[in-house]
Amino acid sequence: MTNEPTDLPQHLYRAAEVRALDGVAIKKHHISGVTLMERAGAATFNVLKNIWPDAKRIKVVCGSGNNGGDGYVIARLMHEAGLEVHALHVSPLDQLEGDAKEAAEKLIAAGVKPEKYAAGKLEHSDLIVDALLGTGLDREITGEMKNIIEDINTSGIPVLSIDIPSGLHADTGRIMGSVVTAEATVTFIGLKQGLFTGQGPACSGETYFNDLNVPPDIYKDIKPSALRIDLKNQLQLLPKRSRSAHKGDFGHALIIGGDLGYAGAARMAAEAAGRIGAGLVSLATRNQHAVHISTARPEIMAHAVEQSAQLSGLLQRATVIAIGPGLGQSEWSLMLLAKVLETRLPLVVDADALNLLAQEPVRNDRWILTPHPGEAARLLNCTSTEIQQDRFAAVQELQQRYGGVIVLKGSGTLVIDPAGNVAVCSDGNSGMATGGMGDVLTGVIAGLLAQGLNPVAAARLGVCVHAAAGDEAAKAGERGMLATDLMPWLRRLANIPRN
Numbered sequence: 001m002t003n004e005p006t007d008l009p010q011h012l013y014r015a016a017e018v019r020a021l022d023g024v025a026i027k028k029h030h031i032s033g034v035t036l037m038e039r040a041g042a043a044t045f046n047v048l049k050n051i052w053p054d055a056k057r058i059k060v061v062c063g064s065g066n067n068g069g070d071g072y073v074i075a076r077l078m079h080e081a082g083l084e085v086h087a088l089h090v091s092p093l094d095q096l097e098g099d100a101k102e103a104a105e106k107l108i109a110a111g112v113k114p115e116k117y118a119a120g121k122l123e124h125s126d127l128i129v130d131a132l133l134g135t136g137l138d139r140e141i142t143g144e145m146k147n148i149i150e151d152i153n154t155s156g157i158p159v160l161s162i163d164i165p166s167g168l169h170a171d172t173g174r175i176m177g178s179v180v181t182a183e184a185t186v187t188f189i190g191l192k193q194g195l196f197t198g199q200g201p202a203c204s205g206e207t208y209f210n211d212l213n214v215p216p217d218i219y220k221d222i223k224p225s226a227l228r229i230d231l232k233n234q235l236q237l238l239p240k241r242s243r244s245a246h247k248g249d250f251g252h253a254l255i256i257g258g259d260l261g262y263a264g265a266a267r268m269a270a271e272a273a274g275r276i277g278a279g280l281v282s283l284a285t286r287n288q289h290a291v292h293i294s295t296a297r298p299e300i301m302a303h304a305v306e307q308s309a310q311l312s313g314l315l316q317r318a319t320v321i322a323i324g325p326g327l328g329q330s331e332w333s334l335m336l337l338a339k340v341l342e343t344r345l346p347l348v349v350d351a352d353a354l355n356l357l358a359q360e361p362v363r364n365d366r367w368i369l370t371p372h373p374g375e376a377a378r379l380l381n382c383t384s385t386e387i388q389q390d391r392f393a394a395v396q397e398l399q400q401r402y403g404g405v406i407v408l409k410g411s412g413t414l415v416i417d418p419a420g421n422v423a424v425c426s427d428g429n430s431g432m433a434t435g436g437m438g439d440v441l442t443g444v445i446a447g448l449l450a451q452g453l454n455p456v457a458a459a460r461l462g463v464c465v466h467a468a469a470g471d472e473a474a475k476a477g478e479r480g481m482l483a484t485d486l487m488p489w490l491r492r493l494a495n496i497p498r499n
Contacts, residue, residue: 002043002046002210008191008426009191010229010233011190011219011227012192012196012224012227013190013193013224014171014193014225015136017225018189020221021218022189024221024222025212025214025215031214033066033099034102034103036212037066037069037103038073039210039213040070040163040188040210040212041077042073042077043210043212044129044160044186047186048074048129048160051184055083055126055127057084057085057124057125058075058078058084058126058128059125060072060128061117061122061148062131063090063131063133064090064091064096064100065134066099067134068096068132069096069102069104070103070163071131072100072103072104072106073103074129074131075107075114075129076103079107080110085112086121086125087107088114088116088122089104089114089116090145090148093114119151122152122155127157127158128152128155128157128159128160129160129162130159130166131162132145132148132149133167135163135164135192137169137176140176141177141179145178146177149166149167159180159181159182160183160184161182161186163188164187165179165204166179166180167203168194168195168199168200169194170193171392172194172198172390172392173193173194173195173197173199173200173412174198174199174388174389175203179199181203181205182203182204182205184204184206185204185205186209186210187208188209189214190222190224191209191228195207196228197391197410197411197413198391201412202411227422227423228424229423229424229425229460229463230426230427230467231427231468234460235461237453238448238461239452246279247279248279248280249279250280251279251319251320251447251451251452252278253273253278253280253320253321253443253450254283254314255273255282255284255442255443255446256311256322256324256336257285257326257327257351257352257353258285258293259286259327259332260286260288262326263285263288263289263326265351265436266283266325266326267283267300268436268439268443268484269350269439269443270302271300271443272442272443272447272490273322273443274299274300274443275443275494276447276451276462276494277451277494278446278447281300282302282303283302283303284311284314285303285326286304286306287304290303291304305336308338308339311340312339315339315340319345319346319449319450320348320446320449321446322349322442322443322445323336323353324349324350325351325438325442325443326351326352326439327356328352333352333353333356337353341362346366346455347364348368348446350371350441354370354379355375358375358378358379364402364403364404365403367403367404367455368449369405369406370407372409372438373387373391373410376395380397391410394408395408395414396420399418399420405418405455405456407441407459413428413463415463417456427470428471429471430478431480431481432470432474434483435483436482436484437483437486439483440484444462444466445462448462465494466490469486469489469493470489472489472492473486
């Protein structure tokens with residue numbers, strides 16, 4: 001069974017865990033490697049026919065391992081279906097071993113002799129199938145293999161990758177020197193976690209999954225490394241409302257931020273908290289901003305706070321605090337953060353509050369930290385490049401050092417809970433790479449906390465509803481999308497009927 005991109009499994013695995021799943025299927029259930037390879041080829045061919053029904057001339061670029069073997073299977077199936085197919089091998093055929101060798105021999109017996117890859121061989125084709133490198137890649141790509149990948153990417157021809165785009169690290173989503181950029185990827189047995197974060201989403205295109213008809217109980221023996229989350233599987237976390245409810249039942253979110261010149265960030269966070277359903281929303285900000293925010297959005301109770309004492313009353317009335325949007329790093333900012341850290345309330349900490357925290361690190365098990373890679377780098381005293389090389393390791397280190405729930409934003413946002421369980425959001429798009437999106441997310445999470453969700457649920461659902469709102473807003477075009485374009489969608493998505 002091949003799942004559509006909108007209906008993928010939730011469990012994610014590292015490459016070693018998927019190999020272990022293969023092993024269980026082969027050894028415990030006596031499904032041969034050749035049988036699995038034949039099923040993988042058939043699954044890929046079905047996806048190919050659905051996406052590119054008019055493709056007639058297809059080049060399959062095959063490596064020397066089992067990924068190449070999958071390529072030889074799909075080439076044979078396409079030939080048997082009457083398509084013009086060329087299988088291009090990178091390594092000498094006499095170096096093939098095991099199941100891949102058998103797949104190549106079956107292709108030759110069917111009447112297609114694989115050709116040695118050479119420059120220009122990709123021309124005059126409707127589609128390229130990438131069967132170069134699988135999930136076992138653990139070193140940088142150089143030399144001839146790098147040149148071949150660059151040939152594929154510059155060909156202007158659509159690409160379908162088998163199992164994983166060649167050159168993408170299956171565990172981290174990191175590019176290993178060079179990577180195939182695919183229109184679609186068909187992956188098998190277990191979803192690889194690297195497909196969904198870092199560079200994975202950009203390289204993989206639409207991801208399709210096929211379990212190769214293995215017995216369901218093989219998954220009982222291998223624990224997944226992460227959980228894929230999206231709005232569809234997280235929306236049940238938001239409880240239904242009683243018809244007799246009043247605003248006090250849905251909490252009071254206090255947003256703190258908006259230093260001089262940064263009123264917009266604080267206002268967006270406050271408005272997002274209201275749009276997601278918080279009963280009351282207050283905003284503690286600079287005197288110069290308070291009246292203008294209340295005028296523009298009267299539902300936000302904006303308060304001028306210039307001294308620590310002015311914040312005390314607001315803290316007593318709040319049920320949750322979010323601090324950071326537009327906070328700045330002035331003496332005023334430090335004063336507000338210090339006051340907030342004295343409370344016992346649930347906290348959402350973002351933006352400049354994170355930068356201040358990086359200067360004087362403390363641990364707190366009641367907060368949700370929401371750094372982007374740059375802020376995460378400051379919190380861990382490293383570079384954003386290092387964060388992006390292994391986002392899973394980074395989010396784990398953040399949680400161990402700072403406690404609570406950590407949301408590492410970016411393509412494939414990660415959420416880790418205090419027990420170390422990692423969830424990966426598969427919603428979202430590149431149109432969300434614009435100022436203010438993080439401020440909106442802060443408000444969304446705070447608004448969900450205010451409604452009684454626990455920190456893990458608020459973080460997971462908040463990330464997913466925020467990303468899904470971005471996807472809805474992007475239907476009008478990703479380029480030029482603004483953070484405030486998400487506001488009407490937050491309200492609509494939070495009111496989707498649930499079973």
